[in-house]
Amino acid sequence: MSDTSLIAIFVSMALINNFILAKFLGLCPFFGVSKNLKNALSMGIAVLFVMLLASLGTWIIYDLILEPRGLEYMKIIVYILVIATLVQIVEMTIKRTNITLYNALGIYLPLITTNCAVLGVAFWNTQESYNLAQSLISALGAGIGFTLVIVIMSGIRERLELSNIPKPFKGFPIAFLIATMLGLSFLGFGGMV
Amino acid sequence: MFATISILTGIGAACGFLIFIMSKILPKEDETLAKTGVLAEILPGMNCGACGQPGCFAYAQQVAKDKEFILNTPCMTLLQDGEALKQLEEILDISLDTSGMAKIAVIHCYGNSENIFDYDGIRSCKAAAQIGAGYKKCPYGCLGLGDCAAVCLQDAITVDPETDITKVDPEKCIGCGLCIVECPHGLIELIPRDMPHYLGCSYTYKKKIPGREWCEMGCIHCRKCIKACETDAVTWDKDRNLPTFDMEKCTASPESIEACPNNVIIPISTTPPAVSECH
Numbered sequence: 001m002s003d004t005s006l007i008a009i010f011v012s013m014a015l016i017n018n019f020i021l022a023k024f025l026g027l028c029p030f031f032g033v034s035k036n037l038k039n040a041l042s043m044g045i046a047v048l049f050v051m052l053l054a055s056l057g058t059w060i061i062y063d064l065i066l067e068p069r070g071l072e073y074m075k076i077i078v079y080i081l082v083i084a085t086l087v088q089i090v091e092m093t094i095k096r097t098n099i100t101l102y103n104a105l106g107i108y109l110p111l112i113t114t115n116c117a118v119l120g121v122a123f124w125n126t127q128e129s130y131n132l133a134q135s136l137i138s139a140l141g142a143g144i145g146f147t148l149v150i151v152i153m154s155g156i157r158e159r160l161e162l163s164n165i166p167k168p169f170k171g172f173p174i175a176f177l178i179a180t181m182l183g184l185s186f187l188g189f190g191g192m193v
Numbered sequence: 194m195f196a197t198i199s200i201l202t203g204i205g206a207a208c209g210f211l212i213f214i215m216s217k218i219l220p221k222e223d224e225t226l227a228k229t230g231v232l233a234e235i236l237p238g239m240n241c242g243a244c245g246q247p248g249c250f251a252y253a254q255q256v257a258k259d260k261e262f263i264l265n266t267p268c269m270t271l272l273q274d275g276e277a278l279k280q281l282e283e284i285l286d287i288s289l290d291t292s293g294m295a296k297i298a299v300i301h302c303y304g305n306s307e308n309i310f311d312y313d314g315i316r317s318c319k320a321a322a323q324i325g326a327g328y329k330k331c332p333y334g335c336l337g338l339g340d341c342a343a344v345c346l347q348d349a350i351t352v353d354p355e356t357d358i359t360k361v362d363p364e365k366c367i368g369c370g371l372c373i374v375e376c377p378h379g380l381i382e383l384i385p386r387d388m389p390h391y392l393g394c395s396y397t398y399k400k401k402i403p404g405r406e407w408c409e410m411g412c413i414h415c416r417k418c419i420k421a422c423e424t425d426a427v428t429w430d431k432d433r434n435l436p437t438f439d440m441e442k443c444t445a446s447p448e449s450i451e452a453c454p455n456n457v458i459i460p461i462s463t464t465p466p467a468v469s470e471c472h
Contacts, residue, residue: 093215
């Protein structure tokens with residue numbers, strides 16, 4: 001990517017290289033939590049928050065500790081460690097402040113730990129050798145893109161619950177089809193940056 | 194080599210320490226949370242929402258906070274399950290008087306009114322009720338398209354496809370009340386489970402002497418049930434123009450059932466009388 005201005009990074013991460021629809025990362029919560037608009041929004045915001053924290057944490061560790069010492073090969077294990085810690089903290093915060101939200105997110109909250117979208121954004125930042133501001137903007141874009149898609153999906157799926165779908169397509173099959181069409185429509189953003 | 198190992202260990206230790214610090218800073222876990230967990234396991238866990246809470250867990254939270262809550266809004270499903278109820282009483286250290294709490298849904302119509310026209314639209318009572326008052330002669334009757342049957346989590350409501358008569362299976366019904374709002378004619382009511390009978394008609398039109406010309410099964414407003422009842426449990430509801438049964442006074446005496454010339458008073462837990470047997 002030649003243009004690395006902050007706006008270009010944001011638009012690229014949110015729309016053009018959308019994590020769910022273009023990079024196929026984070027599909028587990030995308031299909032798991034998109035049944036209901038409210039939970040989808042909470043999940044999206046949780047992922048956005050973790051992405052921001054993870055980008056910050058991994059940037060600090062990579063730029064200040066790993067890179068100067070030539071320990072780039074350790075980034076996988078270190079990133080997973082950092083992300084797991086952050087998710088633990090987020091989970092603890094939600095559990096102690098909003099137990100209803102905690103129950104609604106259910107298994108998907110611990111799954112953010114191993115959510116490839118979060119790890120993906122950290123790796124992407126490293127790979128593109130973004131500085132701190134660029135990393136944060138890229139995480140913000142990725143998180144907003146994730147939230148946008150999961151909210152659109154949940155809105156559609158809420159409508160699908162009410163519509164007359166042939167029996168073999170009910171539930172996940174039609175959700176996969178919808179995801180495909182969403183992906184195709186997001187292709188329209190290609191070439192903007 | 195040593196530096197690498199110590200850096201990785203250091204990062205790990207720092208992460209662990211961060212979690213420790215955060216767990217100290219954050220507000221303590223709600224004390225009732227452990228109790229909520231135990232309660233949530235006893236509760237049915239099907240999240241029917243009939244208690245008015247967003248789910249069984251939220252209900253358990255309310256009960257864990259204030260055990261009186263269960264007296265005011267009992268979990269209808271739990272009331273059917275004696276063993277779970279006993280466990281609940283032990284945990285909460287209260288004794289529940291379940292008599293009169295258990296409810297059952299009844300449909301105040303036997304729906305034998307003839308069709309005025311063939312309805313070919315959406316297979317939903319709510320849609321059908323938008324056209325006039327439905328496609329049946331009686332505008333108060335059950336339309337038999339099964340909106341209530343569709344929401345019933347217990348499969349307790351069935352629609353007889355031949356006669357369009359909707360029945361509640363008293364053995365399956367748990368009295369959760371989800372079906373009540375589904376009926377566009379408001380025919381479904383929750384009554385105490387130990388009520389011996391209910392009225393199978395909701396005809397509230399005052400002017401004509403109703404009944405036979407619209408529906409063979411209708412209440413003909415003869416008021417014989419009131420005279421027959423020894424305990425004064427049956428009274429005449431002037432607003433609705435129908436007899437009502439006092440839930441507290443009513444005993445299982447069969448006088449009013451027998452007195453009804455049109456078999457509109459229907460005993461619970463028996464099969465509905467066949468329509469051809471109408472007097």
